[in-house]
Amino acid sequence: MSEQDYQVLLVTDNDQDARFLEYALRKDSRATFVPLRAQDMDEAMKLLATRPIDAVVLDSALPDTNCVETCLKIHSSDATMPIIATQETAEEDQAKDILTAGAQDVLLKQDCAGGNLSRAIRYAVKRAQAVRDLSASESLLQSVLQNVNEGVIVAGRNEKLLLVNPAARELLGIGSAAGLPTDIFGMYEPDTVTRIRDRERPMARAIRGEVLNDLEIFHRNPNAPNGRFLSVSGRPLKDAAGNITGGIVSFRDVTGRKRVEDELAHLSLHDGLTGIPNRAFFLETLRKSVARARRAESRVAVLLLVLDRFKQINDRLGHEFGDALLVDVARRLTDGLRAGDFVARLGGDEFVILFENFGHDEHAAGLADKITDVLAPVFRLEGQEVSVSASIGISTFPECGDDSGSLMKTADVAMYRAKESGRNTYHFYSRSVHAEMSRRSQLEADLREAMRHDHFDLEYQPIADLRNGRITAVEALLRWNHPDHGQVRPLEFIPILEATGLMNRVGEWVLASACAQVKEWQRTLNRPDLGIAVNLSYQQLLHRRIVDQVHRILTNAGLEASMLTLEINEATVLENPRMVREQLHLLSGEGVKISLDDFGTGYSSLQAIRQLPLSSIKVDRSLVMSLPTDPEDVAVVDAVLRFAEDLGLDVIAEGVEAQAQLDFLAERGCSLGQGYLISPPLPVAAVDGFVSTNWRAA
Ligand code: C2E
Ligand code: MG
Ligand code: MG
Numbered sequence: 001m002s003e004q005d006y007q008v009l010l011v012t013d014n015d016q017d018a019r020f021l022e023y024a025l026r027k028d029s030r031a032t033f034v035p036l037r038a039q040d041m042d043e044a045m046k047l048l049a050t051r052p053i054d055a056v057v058l059d060s061a062l063p064d065t066n067c068v069e070t071c072l073k074i075h076s077s078d079a080t081m082p083i084i085a086t087q088e089t090a091e092e093d094q095a096k097d098i099l100t101a102g103a104q105d106v107l108l109k110q111d112c113a114g115g116n117l118s119r120a121i122r123y124a125v126k127r128a129q130a131v132r133d134l135s136a137s138e139s140l141l142q143s144v145l146q147n148v149n150e151g152v153i154v155a156g157r158n159e160k161l162l163l164v165n166p167a168a169r170e171l172l173g174i175g176s177a178a179g180l181p182t183d184i185f186g187m188y189e190p191d192t193v194t195r196i197r198d199r200e201r202p203m204a205r206a207i208r209g210e211v212l213n214d215l216e217i218f219h220r221n222p223n224a225p226n227g228r229f230l231s232v233s234g235r236p237l238k239d240a241a242g243n244i245t246g247g248i249v250s251f252r253d254v255t256g257r258k259r260v261e262d263e264l265a266h267l268s269l270h271d272g273l274t275g276i277p278n279r280a281f282f283l284e285t286l287r288k289s290v291a292r293a294r295r296a297e298s299r300v301a302v303l304l305l306v307l308d309r310f311k312q313i314n315d316r317l318g319h320e321f322g323d324a325l326l327v328d329v330a331r332r333l334t335d336g337l338r339a340g341d342f343v344a345r346l347g348g349d350e351f352v353i354l355f356e357n358f359g360h361d362e363h364a365a366g367l368a369d370k371i372t373d374v375l376a377p378v379f380r381l382e383g384q385e386v387s388v389s390a391s392i393g394i395s396t397f398p399e400c401g402d403d404s405g406s407l408m409k410t411a412d413v414a415m416y417r418a419k420e421s422g423r424n425t426y427h428f429y430s431r432s433v434h435a436e437m438s439r440r441s442q443l444e445a446d447l448r449e450a451m452r453h454d455h456f457d458l459e460y461q462p463i464a465d466l467r468n469g470r471i472t473a474v475e476a477l478l479r480w481n482h483p484d485h486g487q488v489r490p491l492e493f494i495p496i497l498e499a500t501g502l503m504n505r506v507g508e509w510v511l512a513s514a515c516a517q518v519k520e521w522q523r524t525l526n527r528p529d530l531g532i533a534v535n536l537s538y539q540q541l542l543h544r545r546i547v548d549q550v551h552r553i554l555t556n557a558g559l560e561a562s563m564l565t566l567e568i569n570e571a572t573v574l575e576n577p578r579m580v581r582e583q584l585h586l587l588s589g590e591g592v593k594i595s596l597d598d599f600g601t602g603y604s605s606l607q608a609i610r611q612l613p614l615s616s617i618k619v620d621r622s623l624v625m626s627l628p629t630d631p632e633d634v635a636v637v638d639a640v641l642r643f644a645e646d647l648g649l650d651v652i653a654e655g656v657e658a659q660a661q662l663d664f665l666a667e668r669g670c671s672l673g674q675g676y677l678i679s680p681p682l683p684v685a686a687v688d689g690f691v692s693t694n695w696r697a698a
Contacts, residue, residue: 011043083102152249302411
């Protein structure tokens with residue numbers, strides 16, 4: 001069985017020789033030879049051009065040309081065509097010339113038989129094929145190296161450059177004509193301008209046997225004056241025996257990708273609205289700062305800052321205005337503080353400042369003062385002016401916590417404390433604050449529990465007509481019976497309900513229960529004129545659906561709107577006069593009455609009060625308390641009574657505890673009173689008796 005077919009062109013003008021050669025070729029077990037005949041060089045060239053010929057057997061004595069020329073001619077059209085020449089007699093000089101001209105072998109005609117010619121052809125073809133394969137792969141390699149975008153550099157053991165492809169020249173900024181500089185990897189570490197040390201250069205490492213993958217390097221050159229990022233890979237070059245003979249380094253431009261990555265990194269570390277560092281960035285910076293401070297035994301302070309009443313500003317002037325304000329606040333903070341103070345936005349209206357390397361608490365306090373000053377001037381935005389203040393909580397390392405998490409937590413606790421103690425102030429974290437805050441967060445959890453299990457209750461405090469002792473209304477007061485602490489004061493838990501957003505739900509329950517209850521009393525006590533007063537928190541008042549809610553509750557209870565008085569305390573009105581005014585007008589449009597509670601504790605102008613749709617004013621207990629001895633309070637109460645009379649408003653004196661107070665009020669014409677002297681707040685069961693017997697001034 002033959003392995004392969006060989007198309008062999010026999011070039012000879014001698015028919016006898018031709019037949020002999022054909023015969024010689026027939027005797028080979030390894031291959032099948034298909035002979036073709038050409039009489040002379042011309043005919044040979046034509047056949048070579050048109051037929052798939054594997055080898056040429058050439059008679060050294062041709063009529064039209066000599067053998068050397070024929071060899072050259074054939075190779076000029078196909079450089080790898082195997083040629084075996086035959087000689088009549090051994091002529092060494094001619095044989096040499098023929099071999100030099102490119103023939104693979106020169107045989108004596110008489111030696112051609114016996115498998116010699118066929119073997120010579122087989123070897124020649126194989127060699128030619130190998131040469132072809134080699135040159136094909138070499139040119140393939142060359143064209144790959146010429147055309148890839150990847151820079152490729154090959155160097156010998158001593159870093160002598162063996163190959164630098166065009167992409168490498170372009171990326172490294174080496175002109176093709178210019179000689180190669182000795183240090184073509186004048187590379188830099190990313191993020192720094194530190195030149196990479198010689199031993200660390202990729203080529204040096206590859207030659208040492210290291211395999212490098214996607215090493216990022218910053219490289220500056222005349223083609224890229226601003227520098228570019230290269231991702232570099234490298235590996236050693238080895239010979240067949242596995243010895244390192246050099247190194248190969250390839251690299252590509254990843255500047256675009258890097259830029260996108262950097263941008264993403266920037267985005268993930270900065271606040272989208274204000275552009276200043278965000279929470280993640282801050283926490284990371286704080287973590288490092290704490291680690292440094294621990295080593296250096298220095299101090300770090302975290303100043304957590306929340307804008308006072310930002311929510312109201314947002315509600316009143318719109319979110320866009322709120323956003324613009326936050327941007328301005330961020331700018332003032334970053335511009336107004338030292339470059340070393342790290343300012344970040346935690347989200348919402350919360351900002352945080354990292355303060356390093358300070359000695360005494362006074363320094364941190366000084367920074368808090370500075371923040372207050374920076375925020376003090378009014379903000380002018382979109383034709384509006386607003387004032388902004390901040391409550392600041394301060395925690396310090398190592399006193400308040402020994403990691404970033406606990407520093408943030410303690411600063412938060414201190415911030416709440418600052419907020420509670422009147423806003424626009426700062427507070428240092430301390431253990432007592434902590435104890436209080438944990439009680440508070442415990443209360444918060446308990447409140448949620450209380451809501452689930454209906455642990456709330458109402459008491460009703462009668463309001464009496466001071467002239468005839470008749471009970472005109474009762475005020476519903478929320479009660480929480482805590483399983484462990486017993487009765488918790490409303491003033492302690494209502495702010496928590498407000499802060500956690502739970503007040504709306506509880507408030508709705510209060511309204512519904514109180515309205516249903518008073519309706520029942522109206523029937524059972526036959527007192528259809530008995531009114532009910534319900535306190536409304538700021539949060540409830542500004543709730544979008546409060547008007548609908550009140551309407552629905554009245555309908556469900558079957559209670560006439562005029563029987564319900566909603567008490568709004570003076571502080572609420574001061575928070576956001578315009579919004580409050582609008583909401584109150586809507587509510588009074590439903591027919592319910594509005595009463596201004598705790599009057600005299602704030603500083604609302606009588607002018608502002610005039611614009612509210614009020615039906616009564618409740619004079620705060622603090623004013624009533626010192627009647628009739630304190631002349632100042634006497635004057636105030638007098639003024640309120642006159643003012644109320646002018647506007648046709650009822651006045652209710654709160655917290656009447658002593659007969660002297662009552663006498664004074666009655667004498668000055670105050671028509672209504674409420675207080676322990678008349679009755680403390682009563683549980684439901686006790687109200688019936690009290691209302692029906694009528695209270696009488698002694
Ligand atoms: P307020 O509306 O001014 O209610 C009067 C408060 O004074 C009640 O305190 C009442 O128990 C107390 N009080 C009445 N007469 C006297 C007196 O002669 N002497 C003294 N020392 N105190 C007297 P309470 O029940 O602790 O409520 C405190 C505040 O909590 C209320 O003040 C009101 O602002 C708020 N509140 C109570 N219930 C609710 C509610 O259901 N919703 C809302 N939003 N707030 C409520
Ligand atoms: Mg009240
Ligand atoms: Mg009050």
